[in-house]
Amino acid sequence: MLKAGIMGSTGYTGAELVRLLEGHPEVELTFVDSRSYDGLKFSDVYPNLRKKVDKVCRSVEVEDVPKDTDVVFCALPHRISQQKVLPLIKSGFRVVDFSADFRIHDGKIYEDWYNTEHLDHELLKMATYGLPEWHAESIVNAELVANPGCFPTSILLPLLPLVKDRLIKSDNIIIDSKTGVSGAGRNPSAVNVFSQVNENVKAYNIGGHRHTPEIEQELSIAAGEDLKVLFTPHLIPMDRGILSTIVLPAENLKRHDIEECYEKYYGHKPFIRILEDGKLPETKAVSGSNYCDIGFVIEPRSGNLVIVSAIDNLLKGSSSQAVQNMNIMFELEESTGIEATSMWP
Amino acid sequence: MLKAGIMGSTGYTGAELVRLLEGHPEVELTFVDSRSYDGLKFSDVYPNLRKKVDKVCRSVEVEDVPKDTDVVFCALPHRISQQKVLPLIKSGFRVVDFSADFRIHDGKIYEDWYNTEHLDHELLKMATYGLPEWHAESIVNAELVANPGCFPTSILLPLLPLVKDRLIKSDNIIIDSKTGVSGAGRNPSAVNVFSQVNENVKAYNIGGHRHTPEIEQELSIAAGEDLKVLFTPHLIPMDRGILSTIVLPAENLKRHDIEECYEKYYGHKPFIRILEDGKLPETKAVSGSNYCDIGFVIEPRSGNLVIVSAIDNLLKGSSSQAVQNMNIMFELEESTGIEATSMWP
Amino acid sequence: MLKAGIMGSTGYTGAELVRLLEGHPEVELTFVDSRSYDGLKFSDVYPNLRKKVDKVCRSVEVEDVPKDTDVVFCALPHRISQQKVLPLIKSGFRVVDFSADFRIHDGKIYEDWYNTEHLDHELLKMATYGLPEWHAESIVNAELVANPGCFPTSILLPLLPLVKDRLIKSDNIIIDSKTGVSGAGRNPSAVNVFSQVNENVKAYNIGGHRHTPEIEQELSIAAGEDLKVLFTPHLIPMDRGILSTIVLPAENLKRHDIEECYEKYYGHKPFIRILEDGKLPETKAVSGSNYCDIGFVIEPRSGNLVIVSAIDNLLKGSSSQAVQNMNIMFELEESTGIEATSMWP
């Protein structure tokens, strides 16, 4: 049994991780850190976990982390995460970090987009970008896995195969994503008040969303040259799910070319589902699961390729992907503990 | 491995049953009957099950049911269900029926409320009302288990202990239930069109809902005398969940009396969670699970006891309760395959 | 033209009042007070009002209120409201107060339920409870109108005629109300975060909700004796609307008796709609309007009368009712400026 602990367990992604690890057959959850709920039963914060999780939240300092802990998950906000991850790594723990703090290899780009100093540019370079379908070989030995952002996961999974094999050469990739409100977290704020977002849809942070640099970094690495994207996120009135609609020049590609490319990279991957001709993803079909559904249309009139992908923002976009990373780090079956299928409806 | 088949698999409760049985470690799902989708892959009807369920829907007649089938689930509408269940039972199959056709022991009451003839009053008397927390002893040997209605499950579980031990003697039990729209099924109709029910709440069938007689039957059996209830269902804009608010005279009961009674009947039951003083159920905490959460308040000013319960209407209110019944029928661990906890949010 | 000002204009009820007064043919809106948004254009806070309202929010002290102001609306939280209303009244302004501070005639009851001191028990006695269908005669001359709470409006309108004419004598009135989330206001808090209340329903404050004393006060006055109620509010995932389901002994009443009583009190009232036999209210039919829809069922099996009412919590439950009060105070046509019908859907 792996011994796992969580720093920052009472946000939505932390709580989903608690739920998943509690049901993981190879994991013993050893501590659930929370500053805000120190001393409270975890199931008093998340009543869905009554009778399942009897742990009590504790404010855990790095020096209190038990020495025999195999892996520490940090589900803290960026900037705060660095301050925990650095000493954890120095103390020899393996870490899966949910924040943006270790996703961008280039410290300067991080500092530009996040408008804050990074405390350790060297560690940044060493960290592994934890997209398991692409970086399993680094993940298996990684000390520090930077769990990808939710939007980037939904965007990179459909694009990377095509970019890698140079089927796509365009530098005009238009991405229009729609996210459920849980992405805005559990802390009450102007952007997640029910009556402000229910019966409403809006775009936000056009061209300036902080997930942009990690999308561009991973696409550029795969392409072997710098790629830029236009990324426009939208907030829609539902709890969970991200749907990304990606448009780029079709460049005479045939359906078969793309299917073949996806088959090559994803044919054996357990959590990628390529939809057949005539079908398109919807978030309800992946909500509650670790799946990423991908469908596409070659639109002959405008000469564009339109790719649509769907994930659960809190799971494949965060917590279950973190477990997938852990499974790979410890050479367990990749899908252990995250096999759940979406319910319908 | 049990061999299980489903008649009527493509309604919401049928599809949830498919999902649950597919993940059940002791079950092999042998056929998924559907008249409407005959020949179609099940995952083309329910895209959440892509890569998980590769079965094809078939229109299955009773005579085509394989002889080595251990259990047949019928998830058909009332009236149609009888016509399948009768020959199945005669052919020696054990059946769990989701419809209302075998829940009411008294054929005349069935015929009055459902306004249709019942084809076999004798079989009706023999059928077991499949509320596992109360009838496990009959379920274990039952040929035919009538899976309870969703509202009755949410109402009987909190009331039966109090009625059984005569803590409650009133015949004025006021029940106000709120259900998500999935209870209206998947077939398009005036009552489940999005824009008619979204941003809306209404009461319906006041005093005349067909779940009333099974509520009264089970309460009356427990009480040893005839009990009547006033049951008012409401439709609210969400997918899943039933919350029942039950009011009755407190009759000088103390909190401790009720807690003790619940502990006696449910202390060892895996799927009932009694909430501590100051906490009340909410449907989000049980959605996706087989749990029933129960909380209560003794209101001194009006002298009433208010009990609130929450279930997932499609799971504890239907499909996972059916699996729970099957587990008991075949002497498996009661919670096998239905241990999933609700996600939050 | 009446000159009207608003203290506390940027909460949801304040903003709805701004919208209504802006379109009111007999009103000039002279100031919109807001401490939080001092200096900001009102339409920057409420973008629906772009091009309609060009007012700028100002933090307005009582001494700054222009002397020629005919009416001041206070849409401030209780406790804070008193501190504004007292000097306004002393300065000779007529006031419509949205808070609970002047609804309860008995200062001691106010202090018990609101757990705060009341600064002026004499003024409390003088204030008029602004339910226009019942107190128009006092409202017309009132210095201070206490605009009713949203739940009480939905409960008193259907009950008062029956209580007044002694058709109902019971002291066991069971009220189960369901409200949209806008009732929790615009300020972010644990109770109005989207992902905590979406796909969820719960009861809260059973027997202890602060709207209880004003319900009992008005019922008791009408009955000529003390009446108690059991009031259980529920939060459901929609923006607007309150549906109240009220159960009490039918006491051999016939449908005709009740219809006659409603006709007597409401036949000539513009905003009460009594539904015919077989029809029940739904909130969508009143959302956006000043209507209160009332339907009822006499349930013979249990001997109960079930009354269902629906209002828009922010309009008839607050802002448009305040305008209705103002219309009466200044002897305008009662429905001026609040004639809008609900949209569907």
Add this chain to the structure above:
Amino acid sequence: MLKAGIMGSTGYTGAELVRLLEGHPEVELTFVDSRSYDGLKFSDVYPNLRKKVDKVCRSVEVEDVPKDTDVVFCALPHRISQQKVLPLIKSGFRVVDFSADFRIHDGKIYEDWYNTEHLDHELLKMATYGLPEWHAESIVNAELVANPGCFPTSILLPLLPLVKDRLIKSDNIIIDSKTGVSGAGRNPSAVNVFSQVNENVKAYNIGGHRHTPEIEQELSIAAGEDLKVLFTPHLIPMDRGILSTIVLPAENLKRHDIEECYEKYYGHKPFIRILEDGKLPETKAVSGSNYCDIGFVIEPRSGNLVIVSAIDNLLKGSSSQAVQNMNIMFELEESTGIEATSMWP
């Protein structure tokens, strides 16, 4: 007073038209045609209109339309609409048609996209495309106004000024629209069942939506050359509203250029609101109104211009735009009867 009648009054757009005309100070609504609800009170179909509309639905043949009718609105499905509109025009009535049957000037394009024969290609050429901000001069004398589609309204209003003045020259216009479910109408179907679309988002008809040709027709006329677009609609879980996100090469445009262009065409238009720098439209701010909100961002990294527009799909996207057309046809003030502002929330 204009005498107006409605053919096909009981769909959502017909019913919204009834509501608007009922409150229009210059209109007398003379008949409300409905085949499905012949003989039923209109307010029994739309309970929001109780006490407001006492009309009874009648199945009205063209020969029954009173001779003194000034204008007939047809809110019927395409294909069926033609069959009513042709004889109405022949009988000399002025018609505003809600269907797609007269929006496309080229009969062959209509027949290709709608896969049905058009009965009168000549009349098609004569019909006026009823986008009031652009075609008021033709509308004023038109016999037949083809009311635009909901998506095209949201797309043409922001694009036409830029195309007309050749600020935009690209033929790669990428449009990603999100619509509420009311666009799918009131008749129950697989696409509007609550539990299929709630907590879900999906793209549909990529590149093949039937609103595409009218978008391209109007853009091409304005540009003076053929323009193509890629149009991808999405269905999101809300009642009302369309948000369109439009991406195209920025071509060195400055913010000021675009603002100036919008000011030139829309500065004096009552229902277009151009948002200032830093603000973006949201559907809640226009829902219930005839406004179209437009905001934009020039994104320097990718060199794209991103325009976002928001309308109420049933109002500016249909019924209130039809009233705006009628106002122009009969030389009333353009905003008469459709001045309502959106509520918030």
